[in-house]
Structures are given as C-alpha cells and as structure tokens.
Amino acid sequence: MAVEIAADIRKGNIIEHTDGQLYVVLRAESFRPGKGTPTTTIDMRRISDGIKISNTYKTSDKVERAFVEEVEFSYLYQEGDNYVFMNTSNYDQVTVSGAMVGDGAAYLQENMNVTLQMFNGEPVSLTLPQRITAEIVETEPVVKGQTASGSYKPAKLDNGLRIMVPPHIGVGTRVVVNTDDGSYLERAKD
Incomplete structure (x- = not known):
C-alpha cells in the first residue's frame, strides 16, 4: 500500500478505505474555494459488492492507495453478462463481470486493447483506450x-x-x- 494525499487520487485508482475494503475510484474532483479549506470529493465503488459511496476529504488528507498491477488485455467477446479478455503476453483468458465494465461496455470493440488492474491475480478495474x-x-x-x-x-x-x-x-x-x-x-x- 502506498499513502498519497487526496488531491493526487485519480479516476481508476484503487484505494483501501478506512473499513479495510478495496474501492475503485469512479470520479475525483478537487474544489478550491477563495476562502476556506480546499477539498477533494471522491466517488468510488466497493470492489467486493459494487456498492457506490462518495467521500469528501481535505486535499492534504492521506489516503491508502492499493498496489495493483496493470496488465494489457485484448477484448474477445461477451458471454451473457460477462466479458472475456485475453492477456496479450501469455494468452490467459479472464472473465470480467458486466458490473465492473459498466458504461464502458458500449465502447468495447473486438480485439480492442484495454488495461485491467489486477489485485492478487484478480481483475478489479478496467481502463479503456482514451x-x-x-x-x-x-x-x-x-x-x-x-x-x-x-x-x-x-x-x-x-x-x-x-x-x-x-x-x-x-x-x-x-x-x-x-x-x-x-x-x-x-x-x-x-
């Protein structure tokens, strides 16, 4: 785990919340008022069950960022509510739930390269091409x-x-x- 200030957290980061659970960041927005304390609002989804929460931190607050491995995968096909991807280096196939893909499912195209964030060998988040x-x-x-x-x-x-x-x-x-x-x-x- 790496400790970062809240202002440095970005969409797609995986953080460990105070409840000990892993969350994927859906949106991180900093607000700097003319007077008062600058804040960062982070919208996130719990990886284990998909529950979404929103927290507001001071921009200088410390947040635990989980170490995840980013691996290049190629999109193969949809199987029911799940999506199948192939690791481009060792040809292993991984099935990702539709909930994890979310709104990005509409952008998936056959043989498209995406980045899967892996935590302990399991996919926890997906990043589409820009x-x-x-x-x-x-x-x-x-x-x-x-x-x-x-x-x-x-x-x-x-x-x-x-x-x-x-x-x-x-x-x-x-x-x-x-x-x-x-x-x-x-x-x-x-």
Missing part, C-alpha cells in the same frame, strides 16, 4: 451552408450509442469518440 473510432449509422441529413455553425445534431453510432456531432457529419462517416464522456472529437482519418 478514444475509439465508430461509424455513424443514423443522423439528420446534411444541411447545406450549416458547416461553419457552432451547433451540433444528434447521431447514432454503430455500437448503439448516441452522441452529438457537427452538422456536416453524415451517415457512413467514421468518427473518433472520447470514451471518458462520449463526446465527438474529430472525423476519423482512415
């Missing part, structure tokens, strides 16, 4: 003369997700999407 490429399958038609506008229109991706895209993007266009917040980044260059 960006994925997907194809637009449904959107409003392109409106002539609206390409320079700052407005966005709804679009549906081939993975079923709905995002907002610029008006000049049409059906069949491949786009790059940010996996953190599901936002459109750019048109794919492939």
Whole structure:
C-alpha cells in the first residue's frame, strides 16, 4: 500500500478505505474555494459488492492507495453478462463481470486493447483506450451552408450509442469518440 494525499487520487485508482475494503475510484474532483479549506470529493465503488459511496476529504488528507498491477488485455467477446479478455503476453483468458465494465461496455470493440488492474491475480478495474473510432449509422441529413455553425445534431453510432456531432457529419462517416464522456472529437482519418 502506498499513502498519497487526496488531491493526487485519480479516476481508476484503487484505494483501501478506512473499513479495510478495496474501492475503485469512479470520479475525483478537487474544489478550491477563495476562502476556506480546499477539498477533494471522491466517488468510488466497493470492489467486493459494487456498492457506490462518495467521500469528501481535505486535499492534504492521506489516503491508502492499493498496489495493483496493470496488465494489457485484448477484448474477445461477451458471454451473457460477462466479458472475456485475453492477456496479450501469455494468452490467459479472464472473465470480467458486466458490473465492473459498466458504461464502458458500449465502447468495447473486438480485439480492442484495454488495461485491467489486477489485485492478487484478480481483475478489479478496467481502463479503456482514451478514444475509439465508430461509424455513424443514423443522423439528420446534411444541411447545406450549416458547416461553419457552432451547433451540433444528434447521431447514432454503430455500437448503439448516441452522441452529438457537427452538422456536416453524415451517415457512413467514421468518427473518433472520447470514451471518458462520449463526446465527438474529430472525423476519423482512415
């Protein structure tokens, strides 16, 4: 275990809470008011049973961060509510629960490389690539003369997700999407 100050905790970190349980950090946000004590709010999910909690710490409070091994895996397929990944170095397969994958399941693509955080040989958290490429399958038609506008229109991706895209993007266009917040980044260059 490593001790860090609360302000240094980031999404995806595994921490040991005061109850002795391991938690994965879902969101960590620091708040620095003009007057008063700066604080960090950490939203986390207990690894053992999936219960979510939120705690607020002073930014200088000490938090125990668990040592986890980050291992590169390749996504293979979905099996019921679970997802199967293969270790890219030794070809071992690991099954990860749908609860652990969470909202990131929609971004999973066959043979996509992800990072699994392993604690005592068991997966405890999953990190997706920062960006994925997907194809637009449904959107409003392109409106002539609206390409320079700052407005966005709804679009549906081939993975079923709905995002907002610029008006000049049409059906069949491949786009790059940010996996953190599901936002459109750019048109794919492939």
